[in-house]
Amino acid sequence: MNPRKEATYRMLSLIAAVIFVLPCVFLVFLTFDINPDDLWQMDSLMEFICAYKNTAILAIAGVITKLIGAFYRIPLLNIIGTEGNGYYSVAFSIYSVALMLTSYSLPLAVSKLVSARVAVGEYKNANKIFRGAMTFALLAGGIVSLLVFFGADFIATTIMHLDMSAYALRVLAPCILIVALLGVLRGFFQGMGSMIPTAISQVIEQIVNAVISIAGAYLLFNAGRVVGKTRCDKSFGPAYAAAGGTLGTVLGALSALIFVGFIFLAYHKVFKKKMKRDHSGKRESYRTVYKVLFVTIAPVILSATVYNISDFVDTALFNNVMAAQGFSKKEYASLLGIFQGQYSTMINVPLSISSALAASLVPSLVATVQTGNRKQVHNKINTVSRFNMLIAIPCAVGFITLAKPILNLLYFTQDNTTAARMLQMGALSVVFFCLSTVTNSVLQGLDDMMTPVKNAAISLVIHIVTLFLMLVVLKWNIYAVVLSKIIFSGAICILNAKALRDRIGYVQEKKKTFLIPTLASLIMGVIAIVIHLIFELFAGPYIATIIALLAAVAAYGVSIVALGGITEEELLGMPKGAALVTICRRLHLIRGEYK
DSSP states (O other): OOHHHHHHHHHHHHHHHHHHHHHHHHHHHHHTTOOHHHHHHSSOHHHHHHHHHHHHHHHHHHHHHHHHHHHHHHHHHHHHHHHHHHHHHHHHHHHHHHHHHHTTTHHHHHHHHHHHHHTTTOHHHHHHHHHHHHHHHHHHHHHHHHHHHHTHHHIIIIISSOGGGHHHHHHHHHHHHHHHHHHHHHHHHHHTTOOHHHHHHHHHHHHHHHHHHHHHHHHHHHHHHHHHHHHTOTTHHHHHHHHHHHHHHHHHHHHHHHHHHHHHHHHHHHHHHHHHTOOOSOOOOHHHHHHHHHHHHHHHHHHHHHHHHHHHHHHHHHHHHHHHTTOOHHHHHHHHHHIIIIIHHHHHHHHHHHHHHHHHHHHHHHHHHHHTOHHHHHHHHHHHHHHHHHHHHHHHHHHHHHHHHHHHHHOTTSOOHHHHHHHHHHTHHHHHHHHHHHHHHHHHHTTOOHHHHHHHHHHHHHHHHHHHHHHHTSOOHHHHHHHHHHHHHHHHHHHHHHHHHHHHOOOOOOIIIIIHHHHHHHHHHHHHHHHHHHHHHHHOHHHHHHHHHHHHHHHHHHHHHHTTSSOHHHHHTSTTHHHHHHHHHHTTSSOSSOO
16 A cells, blocks of 8 residues: 555544544443433543443443444455455355354353352352353354364355355354353353453454454465466455455454453352352252253344344355356455445444444333333333434435445445445335334333244245345346345334234334434435535545535434424433533524423
């Protein structure tokens, strides 16, 4: 990279940092109902952490890891290219399925079972849960790791029809066992009431992952190019680079495992003393422990598999159909790399915010359900749905109007024409996925765990059928994957809405939830396009994009208040709400007497 490009990259990274940090910080305050004024009045950061305890610790760790994860994927894609990202994505889709089957549910299950026994002083039974879970992790993680490692060529060539992804998949294979063991240790500490080992290990894991992924991709890309010259195949460069990128995932997880392992060894003496003081008469056999583990793990695995297997199915179906239609491996690997590396990365930004808002709903919803007040339950669902749509709808419109400029700002070494078209076509899925995330959480909060799984399974079948028709009959290649995601998320929304109507008589409010945010977003979109066109003439495309984004945020904020999408009472309930109301009154967006 020449000095000019490097300087540009650093400047854009700094700008991106500001863009990502502020929403994440705001999200933490909003989700956990933290008043900033309380923070400034505290004597130290430690007092703040103690006040909000485990919630704050995990929230801070989550923000840090999300920021690191968002940053390193941009230079990684710029190094490995779209073809390399295609191999990288295929390997990760298989790896994700393997994790779901072996370790996805372990932290939750171990935490739940250990905490239940510790709460009644049964430390010896808690230890049996830990040992049983470690045995399960060793067996399941070890067997699946070996199957993936030795079967990498078969999986990559026969199932995924992309043989060059075998290199990345083989590097990832040991990580299945590592993550399984790590999940048990994290779950144990969470069950003991301490989130600190999990939080710190997450940050360590992500930092090592980011550094090693970028360095590994760069070094192995050059090594692959040398191999490619001797074998007369340029795909070795991107394939080796993808393997280098996955190396960061393995070493990051290993670093976290070593850290948590040391913490466990240091704590084990204390835990032994607690076991000696355990005078409870109840002793569980390992047969009982394994039965309880299975009963706890199985529903989570089933749910996670239904929700997340669509990426694996999409990749396998897409690759096989494209190969049958005569496309080269390099062509459909590049298309898949664009889809996963650029399109999915952008779509996941508003989805992560939606997930946090939905997660914050569940505890209060459960408490409200216990009161039996149906009106309060409806109001809570309405509030979270509205705020979700206040984020999702403008994001969707922003992707439609400024897709190409935003992608050019972040992925300046790539041709983003295809990615921009995908983002414009698939923007509607942001709204559907965000809404389905809320409705899934609502149903779970109502203690209805199987209805979301059943609805997701039905939607998955519809999704696969439509994807097959669009690939084979209409021959829309990668755009078929994008459009089928809209159908998948839309089907979940419809089925969940029907389930909520049948279960508690809930019908979603339309005007403030959908109509007003859509109108405000359209106004925002028009202003953003005009601002970008004007500033691009004399300030260049990058500066024009940044100014257009800032103008879009301001235009949307003004429009949503002016149209009545947010009331004065709701503004007052936000951090610095009184100041926001004062500004809105001075702009004549709110009229009448102070309330």
